[in-house]
Every structure is written in C-alpha cells, then in structure tokens.
Amino acid sequence: xxxxxxxxxxxxxxxxxxxxxxxxxxxxxxxxxxxxxxxxxxxxxxxxxxxxxxxxxxxxxxxxxxxxxxxxxxxxxxxxxxxxxxxxxxxxxxxxxxxxxxxxxxxxxxxxxxxxxxxxxxxxxxxxxxxxxxxxxxxxxxxxxxxxxxxxxxxxxxxxxxxxxxxxxxxxxxxxxxxxxxxxxxxxxxxxxxxxxxxxxxxxxxxxxxxxxxxxxxxxxxxxxxxxxxxxxxxxxxxxxxxxxxxxxxxxxxxxxxxxxxxxxxxxxxxxxxxxxxxxxxxxxxxxxxxxxxxxxxxxxxxxxxxxxxxxxxxxxxxxxxxxxxxxxxxxxxxxx
Amino acid sequence: xxxxxxxxxxxxxxxxxxxxxxxxxxxxxxxxxxxxxxxxxxxxxxxxxxxxxxxxxxxxxxxxxxxxxxxxxxxxxxxxxxxxxxxxxxxxxxxxxxxxxxxxxxxxxxxxxxxxxxxxxxxxxxxxxxxxxxxxxxxxxxxxxxxxxxxxxxxxxxxxxxxxxxxxxxxxxxxxxxxxxxxxxxxxxxxxxxxxxxxxxxxxxxxxxxxxxxxxxxxxxxxxxxxxxxxxxxxxxxxxxxxxxxxxxxxxxxxxxxxxxxxxxxxxxxxxxxxxxxxxxxxxxxxxxxxxxxxx
Numbered sequence: 001x002x003x004x005x006x007x008x009x010x011x012x013x014x015x016x017x018x019x020x021x022x023x024x025x026x027x028x029x030x031x032x033x034x035x036x037x038x039x040x041x042x043x044x045x046x047x048x049x050x051x052x053x054x055x056x057x058x059x060x061x062x063x064x065x066x067x068x069x070x071x072x073x074x075x076x077x078x079x080x081x082x083x084x085x086x087x088x089x090x091x092x093x094x095x096x097x098x099x100x101x102x103x104x105x106x107x108x109x110x111x112x113x114x115x116x117x118x119x120x121x122x123x124x125x126x127x128x129x130x131x132x133x134x135x136x137x138x139x140x141x142x143x144x145x146x147x148x149x150x151x152x153x154x155x156x157x158x159x160x161x162x163x164x165x166x167x168x169x170x171x172x173x174x175x176x177x178x179x180x181x182x183x184x185x186x187x188x189x190x191x192x193x194x195x196x197x198x199x200x201x202x203x204x205x206x207x208x209x210x211x212x213x214x215x216x217x218x219x220x221x222x223x224x225x226x227x228x229x230x231x232x233x234x235x236x237x238x239x240x241x242x243x244x245x246x247x248x249x250x251x252x253x254x255x256x257x258x259x260x261x262x263x264x265x266x267x268x269x270x271x272x273x274x275x276x277x278x279x280x281x282x283x284x285x286x287x288x289x290x291x292x293x294x295x296x297x298x299x300x301x302x303x304x305x306x307x308x309x310x311x312x313x314x315x316x317x318x319x320x321x322x323x324x325x326x327x328x329x330x331x332x333x334x335x336x337x
Numbered sequence: 338x339x340x341x342x343x344x345x346x347x348x349x350x351x352x353x354x355x356x357x358x359x360x361x362x363x364x365x366x367x368x369x370x371x372x373x374x375x376x377x378x379x380x381x382x383x384x385x386x387x388x389x390x391x392x393x394x395x396x397x398x399x400x401x402x403x404x405x406x407x408x409x410x411x412x413x414x415x416x417x418x419x420x421x422x423x424x425x426x427x428x429x430x431x432x433x434x435x436x437x438x439x440x441x442x443x444x445x446x447x448x449x450x451x452x453x454x455x456x457x458x459x460x461x462x463x464x465x466x467x468x469x470x471x472x473x474x475x476x477x478x479x480x481x482x483x484x485x486x487x488x489x490x491x492x493x494x495x496x497x498x499x500x501x502x503x504x505x506x507x508x509x510x511x512x513x514x515x516x517x518x519x520x521x522x523x524x525x526x527x528x529x530x531x532x533x534x535x536x537x538x539x540x541x542x543x544x545x546x547x548x549x550x551x552x553x554x555x556x557x558x559x560x561x562x563x564x565x566x567x568x569x570x571x572x573x574x575x576x577x578x579x580x581x582x583x584x585x586x587x588x589x590x591x592x593x594x595x596x597x598x599x600x601x602x603x604x605x606x607x608x609x610x611x612x613x614x615x616x617x618x619x620x621x622x623x624x625x626x627x628x629x630x631x632x633x
Contacts, residue, residue, distance in 0.1 A: 060600035086603060155491060160576035160593075162393075162601025185394035188601040196493055196587050197576025199597065206461055210469075211491060 023050070024296045029057040030064020030077030033164050033219060034280045037100055037315050038077070041308050045300055052296045061164045062188060068094065068283045074293050076283035079164020080171075080188060081262035093286040095335065096261045097301055097328055098279035100309075101318040103220040103248040104169045105230040105276070109208050110135060110150065113229065116242070118143045120234040121267075121275070125177030127215060128156055129184075130194035135213060143234075150213075157207045157216035160197025162188040168278040169217045172266035176275075217276075220248060221316030237271035244274070248318035251277035257324060259331070277318070287336045294337025301332060367619070374613035376606055385613060391578045391594070393602070398610035400617050402578045406588035407621060410495050410570065411563040413584065414502035418559060421503070422510030423552070427540060429511070430518035442515070449508035457572035460501045465492040465573065468500070473585055488583040491575065496584035498574040502566060506559035513555025517548040557629050564622050567592040591618040 035058035042054035061078035068076030069090045126132040136149045159166045167188050174181040184190050198204040201222040208214040220243050223230050232240040241247050254270025265277045288294025309319040388399020429438050469492030476486045521544050529539040575587020591614050602608045
C-alpha cells in the first residue's frame with residue numbers, strides 16, 4: 001500500500017515538472033476580419049515552436065479593446081485604432097502593431113455591368129448620403145462613357161453590425177467629403193442617412209446580389225472569394241484603381257506612418273494605391289506582466305511580419321510593405337518583459 | 338399523524354424556495370440592467386424613449402424607432418398568426434381524424450424546434466425574393482391606397498420580418514390552443530349539441546369561451562417570443578433606424594440593435610445606451626403582456 005502511494009506521488013511530481021516546462025498558453029481576442037490569417041499563423045507557428053500555443057477569440061474589435069484594457073487576455077486585436085480616451089483608460093501603455101492590410105471594396109448589382117464601374121470619391125459620398133439616387137445620374141454616366149447605366153433607383157446597403165470594415169469605409173468617406181464628416185462621421189457603427197442594413201459581409205453581399213440597383217461595401221477578400229462585381233475607385237492622382245492585394249499594399253506607401261502606427265491609410269497619395277485600405281493591429285502592453293508570455297508574443301510577431309507574410313496572399317490579405325516591417329522591429333525593441 | 342404534518346411543512350417550504358429563486362433572478366437582471374445603464378439614464382432621462390436618433394458618432398441615442406419596430410413587427414406577426422394558429426387548432430382538435438391529428442401535432446412541434454438562424458437564412462434566400470417579386474407588388478397594386486402598403490419595395494422590411502415571426506410563433510399558438518380545446522369536458526359539448534347547436538355554434542359558445550384563458554395564454558407566450566426574437570428578424574428587417582407607416586420599409590427592433598452593435602460598442606455612453614435598450618425591451622415585454630391580459 002505504502003509503495004503504491006510513493007509511486008503515485010512520484011508520478012504526480014513528474015507530471016508537475018512536465019507541466020511547468022510545458023506549453024506557454026497565450027490568449028487573445030478581438031477583430032474578426034484578420035481571424036483567418038491569425039489562425040493560419042498560430043497553426044504554422046506552433047509547428048515551428050511547439051512550446052507556444054495561441055487561443056484567439058474573434059469577438060470583434062470592440063471586444064478586443066475591452067478585454068486587453070481589462071487584462072483578461074494577453075493580446076487584443078482591432079481593425080480601428082483605439083481612441084485617445086480608450087488609451088487613457090487602459091492600465092498601461094498599449095502598443096498598436098500592424099499585422100496585415102485589408103481593403104474595402106464597393107460592390108453593386110447592375111444588369112449588364114460587370115466589375116469595373118468607375119466611381120469617384122465625391123460620387124461615392126453622395127450616393128451614401130442619399131444625394132444621388134439614380135444610376136443614370138449625369139455625374140456617374142460622365143465618368144462611365146462605356147457603360148449603359150439604367151434608369152434605376154440606387155439602393156444603398158450597409159453593415160448593420162458594428163464592424164472594422166465599416167470603420168475603414170466611413171473613415172474614407174469622412175476624408176473625402178466634408179458633408180459626410182460633419183453629418184455622419186466615422187465609427188464602427190454610424191447613423192446612416194439612407195439604406196438597408198445587412199448583418200456581416202455575407203448579409204451585405206446577399207442583399208446586394210438580391211436587390212437590383214443595390215450598392216454596398218465588403219472586404220476585398222470576401223469580394224474576391226465570392227466573385228462579386230466591384231468598382232474601380234478614383235485615387236488622389238485621378239486614376240481609377242482596381243482593388244487588389246498589390247494596390248492595397250501600396251496604400252501604406254503614400255501615407256506618412258507615425259511611430260505608434262495609429263494611422264488611417266485611406267485616401268493614400270500614392271498614385272497606384274487603392275484608396276480604401278487599412279491596417280489591422282495587434283494590441284499589446286509595452287510593459288508585459290509575464291516575461292515568458294511577453295517574449296513568446298514578441299517572437300511570434302517577429303515571425304509573422306517576416307516569414308508569416310508569405311501566407312497572406314493565399315488568404316487574400318495584403319502584405320505589409322518592407323518599410324513598415326522595419327518600423328515594427330524598432331517598436332518591438334521597446335517592449336519590456 | 339404528526340410526522341406527516343411535519344413532512345408536509347418541509348415539502349411546502351422547499352417548494353417555496355423555487356419561486357423565490359425566480360424572483361431573485363428577475364430582480365438581479367433588473368438591478369444589473371439599471372446600474373449598467375445609469376450613465377445613459379442620467380444623460381438622456383425620459384427623452385431616451387422619445388428620441389428618434391441613434392447616432393454612435395455624435396453620441397445621441399434614443400429608443401423610439403426600435404420600440405416602434407418591435408411593437409409593429411410583433412403586432413403584424415400576431416395578426417397573421419392568430420387566425421392561422423387558432424383555425425389549425427380547432428380543425429385538429431374538433432374535425433380531423435385521430436391519425437391526421439397525430440401526424441400534424443408532431444410536425445408542428447418540429448416547426449417550433451427549428452433554430453431561428455435557419456428561419457433567418459430561409460427568409461433571406463426564399464421568403465424575401467418572393468415578397469419582393471410577388472407579394473409586395475400585389476399588395477401595393479390592390480391595397481396601395483393604404484399607407485401601410487406604399488413606398489419602395491426592397492423585399493427586406495417590416496412585413497417580411499413579420500411573416501417570418503408569424504411562422505415562428507404559429508406552432509406555439511397551435512400547440513397550446515389544441516391542448517386547451519381538447520381539455521374542454523365532453524359533457525359541455527354534448528350539452529350544446531343537445532340544445533340543438535350546430536358544430537360552429539358549439540365551438541363558438543362552449544369551446545372558445547371555456548378555453549379562452551388558455552388560448553390567450555398561448556397567444557401571450559407567442560407574443561413574448563415575437564418581441565424577443567433576434568436573429569431571424571435582424572437578418573430580414575433591413576435594420577434602418579427610422580419610423581415609417583409603410584410595412585414595406587425597413588425597420589429595426591430593440592433586440593436587433595443589441596445583437597448588431599453590442600460586440601463593437603466600446604465607448605461608455607454608447608454601451609450604457611445599448612444596455613438601456615435591453616431595459617426598455619424588458620419593460621416593453623412586461624407592459625405588452627399585461628395589456629394583452631387585460632384586453633383579451
């Protein structure tokens with residue numbers, strides 16, 4: 001009997017040692033938009049470094065900000081930068097680290113018009129403000145001489161749920177239209193002047209597909225995967241830019257990027273850049289409470305911005321430009337753990 | 338004898354704990370909703386109930402369009418569901434052969450068990466196109482003189498949401514009403530026939546009046562479900578913060594705005610206003626249920 005107990009306690013001790021040296025479990029929560037690439041990264045990274053395990057809940061950017069502020073997770077993730085008020089509320093200094101880039105495209109349902117309808121910033125803002133209500137409005141036909149546009153009502157379709165996609169889209173409208181900026185503004189949900197609300201990318205694209213004359217906005221990756229018709233947008237240089245991964249990446253090259261990365265990339269001055277693009281960020285504390293977890297997170301980010309970027313293309317995210325990767329490395333050097 | 342008394346008392350006290358638990362639960366929910374929405378209650382006061390704006394950017398919040406959308410969609414759903422539900426229940430209980438009754442009863446229970454997201458998806462892909470191409474143009478053509486059937490026809494909107502809601506609540510009305518009608522004592526019915534009543538008269542005078550409290554209970558249960566239904570309605574109602582008399586126009590409900598915006602709301606006042614919407618939803622349910630009990 002006594003012997004049995006000794007063996008049992010020995011087993012327990014061995015298990016205890018193994019556990020202490022076992023995997024580091026890192027919890028994160030936040031944005032839904034980068035979820036596919038993050039889960040791919042976590043999966044690939046755990047093959048290279050099996051001691052680190054990630055657990056990521058895609059509950060939305062707002063939830064990510066709330067949880068990192070409350071320190072219930074080790075990192076947060078967001079598609080819209082934290083506001084100064086939110087930064088002040090956090091118990092420590094939070095760093096925004098860009099991981100990949102995404103774009104928002106304008107999709108529509110017009111019979112006989114495939115992708116490539118040309119839209120200028122002022123027209124887009126006026127459509128979503130309800131100032132332009134017909135597809136054959138003279139301003140639209142003037143820049144689309146090759147398309148036959150019908151005498152049809154425009155049905156605006158937007159996201160009904162709060163979303164980083166909406167943030168990037170209305171951020172763009174605010175930057176190109178003072179009327180939009182003053183009347184509506186930018187946030188993850190806004191007070192839409194006109195239109196119908198669909199839940200999620202699938203809700204918006206579903207409504208656009210079903211509604212003749214519909215126009216809405218979805219993530220670039222969603223539009224490509226589902227073969228939606230999307231518009232070419234006029235950039236600052238006056239060229240009409242097709243949204244793709246390359247033109248999205250270029251958006252980061254026409255904007256001066258501050259050291260803290262809390263920057264909007266919409267309306268880039270780069271002539272080849274697609275104008276409705278943005279970063280998606282990881283949120284981490286500058287001073288990490290847990291040295292082991294802190295190091296593991298920093299190592300992971302270093303891997304993700306270098307080797308990890310090769311997975312972006314297949315999952316339809318735009319990779320970070322080299323200049324940004326360099327800046328992130330400097331930033332990571334300031335993190336203490 | 339004495340021992341039996343004591344066990345009765347213990348049994349009674351144990352039983353009394355359970356309703357108390359419910360009371361504590363409801364009280365706890367109410368307390369949490371009020372404390373969590375105190376910021377919004379202080380800022381807007383009663384104007385929250387009468388403001389027609391919902392603007393997260395400029396932080397101006399009001400619940401009126403959502404209250405209106407919730408009440409309107411639930412009311413229209415009841416208008417559609419009550420005749421269908423009651424008619425089906427009477428037919429199954431009074432006219433249908435036993436075999437038919439059994440098959441239909443299990444089908445109806447099956448309807449009640451379908452998750453609401455399935456109804457929502459079916460609504461988007463099947464119901465909405467039918468509403469847009471067939472039902473709404475028809476209504477607009479023949480009943481277009483009424484303000485309820487005017488304006489642009491998108492397919493999604495209050496009417497489509499009400500139809501989905503009606504489909505979702507009909508099983509409740511049928512199940513409860515059927516049980517109630519079956520529970521009417523046979524002797525009462527026989528008495529009616531003995532007085533020379535036709536079948537219709539017997540149903541009208543005996544069954545419906547005897548079963549009224551039970552049937553009303555079923556309708557209130559259905560109404561409660563309609564007011565609180567979130568997923569299917571959110572997918573179909575169009576989610577537009579405005580008040581319009583037309584059933585074709587998109588609307589918004591209390592439950593939908595919470596489901597849509599809660600995850601991303603991070604500003605304090607915004608979050609607090611969303612929680613106050615939850616509080617309003619609770620009160621709307623209580624008021625509507627009490628009114629329904631009084632009226633019917």
